[in-house]
Amino acid sequence: MRIDLRSDTVTRPCPGMREAMRAAEVGDDVNGDDPTVLRLQERVAALLGMEAGLFVPSGTMSNAVAVRTHTQPGDEIIAEESSHLYLYEGGGYAALSGCSIALVPGTLGILEPEEVKKRIRKSAGSRSHYPNASLVCLENTSNRGGGTCYPLEILEEICGLSKEADCRLHLDGARLFNAVSASEESAARLVKGFDSVSVCLSKGLGAPVGSVLVGSQSFIERAHRWRKLFGGGMRQSGILAAAGLYALDHNLARLREDHRRARRLAQGLAEIPGLSVDHEAVQTNMVYLRTEAPAKQWVDRLAEPGVACFALGDRLIRLVTHLQIDDEQIEESLMVFRKISSTFGE
Ligand code: TLP
Numbered sequence: 537m538r539i540d541l542r543s544d545t546v547t548r549p550c551p552g553m554r555e556a557m558r559a560a561e562v563g564d565d566v567n568g569d570d571p572t573v574l575r576l577q578e579r580v581a582a583l584l585g586m587e588a589g590l591f592v593p594s595g596t597m598s599n600a601v602a603v604r605t606h607t608q609p610g611d612e613i614i615a616e617e618s619s620h621l622y623l624y625e626g627g628g629y630a631a632l633s634g635c636s637i638a639l640v641p642g643t644l645g646i647l648e649p650e651e652v653k654k655r656i657r658k659s660a661g662s663r664s665h666y667p668n669a670s671l672v673c674l675e676n677t678s679n680r681g682g683g684t685c686y687p688l689e690i691l692e693e694i695c696g697l698s699k700e701a702d703c704r705l706h707l708d709g710a711r712l713f714n715a716v717s718a719s720e721e722s723a724a725r726l727v728k729g730f731d732s733v734s735v736c737l738s739k740g741l742g743a744p745v746g747s748v749l750v751g752s753q754s755f756i757e758r759a760h761r762w763r764k765l766f767g768g769g770m771r772q773s774g775i776l777a778a779a780g781l782y783a784l785d786h787n788l789a790r791l792r793e794d795h796r797r798a799r800r801l802a803q804g805l806a807e808i809p810g811l812s813v814d815h816e817a818v819q820t821n822m823v824y825l826r827t828e829a830p831a832k833q834w835v836d837r838l839a840e841p842g843v844a845c846f847a848l849g850d851r852l853i854r855l856v857t858h859l860q861i862d863d864e865q866i867e868e869s870l871m872v873f874r875k876i877s878s879t880f881g882e
Pocket of ligand 1: 542543544545593594595596597620621624675677679708710711736738747
């Protein structure tokens with residue numbers, strides 16, 4: 537595909553990143569002596585104002601390890617109804633942690649504190665009818681919400697009420713740095729009330745593999761055991777961690793370019809007959825596009841001239857900007873969209 541807008545996961549390591557990987561000093565991380573992995577874990581923990589970090593192979597495993605570490609089988613977790621944890625992680629919370637899930641409807645993926653509070657239920661006081669809600673999971677940015685960001689006050693309110701109800705808080709921050717870039721806040725400020733945070737290196741930051749789970753020292757010590765059980769202990773993983781460190785050095789500040797290009801894409805697409813965009817939702821690097829014709833037909837016709845994107849519903853397409861999409865490709869994809877639009881009239 538010439539212009540790959542399917543996801544920010546599709547980027548390939550640039551020559552500088554590959555060189556950093558080649559030159560990485562490695563050890564055996566299962567034995568805890570890979571210096572590059574240790575550096576990455578410390579760096580991400582410090583960036584997020586947390587005590588410790590754990591390098592894991594994927595965002596999915598990072599969330600699974602967090603849920604398992606925070607909960608007991610029979611507990612309930614609370615999450616937004618279109619969260620990645622619920623929609624796209626194979627039901628891991630049930631299969632790997634034995635938890636049920638209480639789904640809360642959000643607006644553009646963002647939860648209202650009152651709605652979260654209503655869903656928290658405890659076994660005590662219910663004659664043991666209810667499970668124990670013990671973990672609230674938020675996602676920032678919200679992927680299915682459109683790449684939308686939580687306002688800081690809402691985060692603080694949800695963290696406060698969850699703690700009062702004796703629940704732990706986990707943040708799926710696969711795209712936390714997009715939220716940081718779109719706000720005036722530091723990463724540490726945005727995650728302050730959380731007990732654990734998962735950040736992905738292989739989305740907008742452009743590394744080929746890996747996520748880092750951060751939290752308190754004691755949380756990470758317990759999480760270490762579950763990473764091992766889930767098969768996520770890696771050996772000379774400094775090669776991968778080096779890509780993550782390179783990404784943190786080179787690709788954080790440029791996320792705002794992806795956001796600017798997503799806004800340009802949204803604006804251009806909204807002018808094309810048969811397409812509409814909710815501009816309020818275009819806050820970071822994603823554009824969700826409503827189509828009058830079936831989304832699958834759009835995706836198939838766009839593929840021919842080389843524009844790749846995903847249909848995420850009958851009439852819904854997602855486009856994602858990333859570090860291998862430049863201004864020229866945005867203009868070229870708009871041209872292709874215009875051309876395809878005219879084929880629906882025929
Ligand atoms: N999201 C992918 C697909 O799985 C949908 C994408 O293309 O957006 N949390 C969030 C919010 C995510 O968007 C993703 C990946 C993950 C976790 C999981 O990360 P990986 O793919 O590393 O397991």
